[in-house]
Amino acid sequence: MKSKNTHRSTPAPAAENNIPDTITSGRMTFFQRLGKYLPLLIALLTGLIAIKRELWFDEALTLMNFVIPMSAGGIYNNYAIPNNHIVYNMMLKIFAMPLAESGWCDxxxxxxxxxxxxxxxxxAVIMDLRGKIDSGRVFPGGLVLSVMATSMIWMNYATAIRGYALSFFWTALALYGLYDIFHDRARRGWTLFAISSVLAAGSVPSNLLALAAAVLYAIQWLPERFWRDKRFYIACAVPLLALIVFYAPIAGAFLNTFSLGEGFPSRWGAIAMVLGMYASCFGLLLIFAPWGICKQPWRCYLTYLIWLMPILAILILHRAPFPRIFVPLLPVLAMLVIDGIAKVTLKAWKAYHLALFLLLALCVQTMLIMSGYAVSAKVSLDPVEDDFFHPYYMQKNYRPSLVAHKIAGQAGDRVVFISFNSDPLPMRFYSVMSGLKCSMSVDVPNNSVKSLPDGSLAVLHTRRDDVQAFEERFNCRLQKVEEIKYVTLYRVKSR
Structure with a gap:
């Protein structure tokens, strides 16, 4: 007769017996502490580097259309476009808006x-989880997360006013919940997993992919015949049920967003960006990722299908999604890379080996950041398509607040037309926030403005807008006034 515990998973074997004495001895206490807090320190520093950057289009849209004018309930009930990352916007409204209105800082x-x-x-959640998985070893998790926090993608999305940072957190929390579920802490585990699934789905619906990846990763914590374990099927169903529960009251609006046809212009370009995301976030450490499945049960090989999930989504969906929706998948991918590093560094690595390896990995990451422009050019990305390697809105030349002040000085009481390519919403945001008296006619959605009065100002992107095309569109002449950063001002003259 089979034991009642046949299908109950057991914690992973302790790795302590394989750990070099130097790691468990008092001499390594400093390095253990360094490995534990270094990712948080690096992440904080790189985040602070990017925290003062100015808004770009989607961020201005988030604030102007949802967070500032609406109540928390209004945000939920106004799901007209996928840009409304509901849970994130509601939490911004509740927790960040009072501080923003206090005048404490920008x-x-x-x-x-x-x-x-x-x-x-x-x-912090991932480091705590890895401490349990790796029997208290902090170096593998600390190394991988430190490297990831040194990437351009981290700096961008850790400070973006979009729902991806919060989605990143929900994915990490879902992994923690799954670990508890399959290691005899079921009540807490199911609670964490259910809550994180609902909030992840409510932040960005595409987070369903990250939750599915988390479940796939958790297969290694299940018995060998995992398909006989009902907990596996319940875990698979929870994210889907969470999506249904969250969006059921606004089902009509939710389904209407699929008819908008938004997406990335090229499937192969999107795939190239996803592969670039892997390289940008993990750099040198990707070489060691396969070691995570060496000498493991065959079911652990299934977890490596996670790397292919974004590519399959790009190829299967009716239109390639924007690659940025895969950023919440990074906690699961980081876990896979940490598994490999944990295997490699168990083999008699001394303290100085670990320190040198950390320095080498961070140096490679720094070079990857500096090579971002070359990568973007190699992939032939349009500047507005590049959210990973060399985003236009993270360049020094991008100053919509300065442009807004310059425009106000030139316009007086005349109407100002701002083209879609010039990123008009941030200019409007900074104009309103600064109390500038300037009547802006923004071309959002694209080509929505039908006519311009004589004497008005036209703001066109210096490189991306065709002046002749605008003259034909409005049946006017455009007389150049001034170049300001990335835009050029023109005076509208009737023909």
Whole structure:
């Protein structure tokens, strides 16, 4: 007769017997502490580097259309476009908006601080989880997370006023819940997993993919014949049920967003960006990822299908999604890389070996950041398509607040037309926040403005807008007035 515990998973074998004496001795106490807190320190420093940057289009849309004018309930009930990351926007409204209105510091910085706090909390969750998996060893998790926190993608999304940072946290929390479920802490585990699934789905619906990846990763914590364990099927069903429960009251609006046809212009370009995301976030450490499945049960090989999930989504969906929706998958991918590093560094690595390896990995990451422009050019990305390697809105030349002030000085009481390519919403945001009296006619959605009065100002992107095309569109002449950063001002003259 089979034991009642046949299908109950047991914790992974302790790795302590394989750990070099130097790691468990008092001499390594400093390095253990360094490995535990280094990812958080690096993540905080790199986040602070990017926290003062100015808004770009989607961020301005988030604040102007949802967070500032609406109540928390209104945000939930107005799901007209996928840009409304509901749970994130509601939490911004409840927790960050009062501080932003207090005048304590720049409101944009306050909103970015909320995202950074979510990402730092996610790293803390992953480090705590890896401490349990790796029998107290902190170096594997500390190394991988430190490297990831040194990437351009981290700096961008850890401070973005979008729902991806919060989604990153929900994915990390879902992994923690799954670990508890399959290690005899079922009540707490199911609670964490259910809550994180609902909130992840409510932040960005595409987080369903990250939750599915988390379940796939958890297969290694299940018995060999995992398909006989009902907990596996319940875990698979929870994210889908969470999506249904969250969006059922607004099902009509939710389904209407699929008819918008938004997406990335090229499937192969999207795949190239996903592969670039892997390299950018993990750099040199990707070489060691396969060691995570060496001498493991065959079911552990299934977890490596996680790397293919974004590519399959790009190829299967009716239109390639924007690659940024895969950022919440990074906690699961980081776990896979940490598994490999944990295997490699068990083999009699001394303290100085670990320190040199950490320095080498961080140096490679720094070079990857500096090579971002070359990568973007190699992949032939349009500047507005590149959210990973060399985003236009993270360049020094991108100053919509300065442009807004310059425009106000030139316009007087005349109408100002701002083209779609010029990123008009941030200019409008900074104009309103600064109390500038300037009547802006923004071309959102694209080509929505039908006519311009004589004497008005036209703001066109210096490189991406065709002046002749605008002259034909409005049946006018455009007389150049001034170049300001990335845009050029023109005076509209009737023909």
């Amino acid at each position: 409101p944009v910085t306050v909103f970015r601080m909320f995202s950074l706090a979510a990402m730092l909390a996610a790293l």
